Amino acid sequence: MKNKNPLLQPFLKWVGGKRQLLPEIRKLVPKKYNSYYEPFLGAGAVLFDLKPKKAVVNDLNEELINCYKAIKEELLDLIKDLKNHKNTSEYFYELRQKDRTAEYGQLTSYQKASRIIYLNKTCFNGLFRVNSQGQFNAPFGRYANPSYLNEPVLTAVRNYLTENDITITNSDFTESLQTAKKGDFVYIDPPYDPISDTASFTGYNLNQFYQNDQRRLKTLVDELNNKGCHILLSNSSTDFIRDLYKDYNIRTIKANRNINSNAEKRGKVDELLIYNYDLEIC
């Protein structure tokens, strides 16, 4: 299946982004469903690929959700602001330190979004990384032509969000799934269970996702399953996750590991796609 609107794509680089896994994910998406739910939205690769007409999408990261809202509601101001940025180290660090100042609270929603899009595209490896105070702390990436102003993509995202019934929320996953009903499709892509102690991910936001959160999520998955929702979940292939979802269908796929800054440690790793429906029927 080809993407019919290639401009509708993630406007941020995001750790755990699902673009490379779309061919595998598409094979498991139910052919028919009512509303679409994505409680851990990130950069939205799956949402933009499926383009549902009715969806409830959510992420706990406030800066991220603010970007979606600014694109939806204030795109012209956002684009104007993005045009003012400069790709120099001095400018990067000046803009980066703004969240350490009182002035930060005075920025408008589109100015905050413009700052995050710029920092995300110009920082090293496109990491959204914050320190213990929630301040952006990834270093300057020294890229020749970072694409922080991509008007066609931002416009395609705005058009999709405004022309369809898309609810965007900023809360913990549990709240965002309260309204899911029988026949809805829920794609769940939580922060992964770390495959080793050193692989434990640092980023996204202050709140880390621990094994207790994975258990909390599993309880909710069981509730959604009982309601009759179609559920597809991604996670790493650890004994803990395999055991937690042992009563569900589990497919193992190969994914590129790309968050390791040491090139030698990058490579293919096993990941899991866990689902609760019969592929012949759905």
Ligand SMILES: C[S@@+](CC[C@H](N)C(=O)[O-])C[C@H]1O[C@@H](n2cnc3c(N)ncnc32)[C@H](O)[C@@H]1O
């Ligand atoms: C693996 S990423 C999702 C990647 C996304 N599928 C993509 O293609 O970009 C996990 C996301 O979960 C969010 N997150 C972490 N804890 C959360 C929570 N308790 N509730 C909702 N979202 C959370 C993070 O901010 C992050 O964006």
